[in-house]
Amino acid sequence: MKTTNTLLAMAILASSSAAFADSGTTFESLDVDGNGSISKEEASANAEVMAKFDELDIDGNGELSPEEFANIE
Numbered sequence: 588m589k590t591t592n593t594l595l596a597m598a599i600l601a602s603s604s605a606a607f608a609d610s611g612t613t614f615e616s617l618d619v620d621g622n623g624s625i626s627k628e629e630a631s632a633n634a635e636v637m638a639k640f641d642e643l644d645i646d647g648n649g650e651l652s653p654e655e656f657a658n659i660e
C-alpha cells in the first residue's frame with residue numbers, strides 16, 4: 588500500500604501546484620521596478636497574468652494595482 592500512498596501524494600502535489608496561488612507568483616515578484624503597480628511589460632513575465640491583463644485592469648489605466656491583481660486568485 589506504500590506505493591499507492593506515494594502516488595496519491597504525488598497526484599495531490601501536482602494538482603495543487605497547478606493553482607495560481609501556489610505557483611510562487613506574487614504581486615511583489617511581478618512588480619519588478621517596485622512602483623506599486625504591474626505594467627503590461629511586467630505582466631508578460633507570467634502567461635496567466637498576461638492573458639487576463641485587460642480583464643483585471645478594471646480602471647483601464649494600463650497597469651494593475653494590488654487590488655486589481657488580487658482578483659486573479
Ligand SMILES: [Ca+2]
Pocket residue numbers: 617618619620621622623624625626629
Ligand atoms: Ca511596476
Ligand SMILES: [Ca+2]
Pocket residue numbers: 644645646647648649650651652655
Ligand atoms: Ca488599473
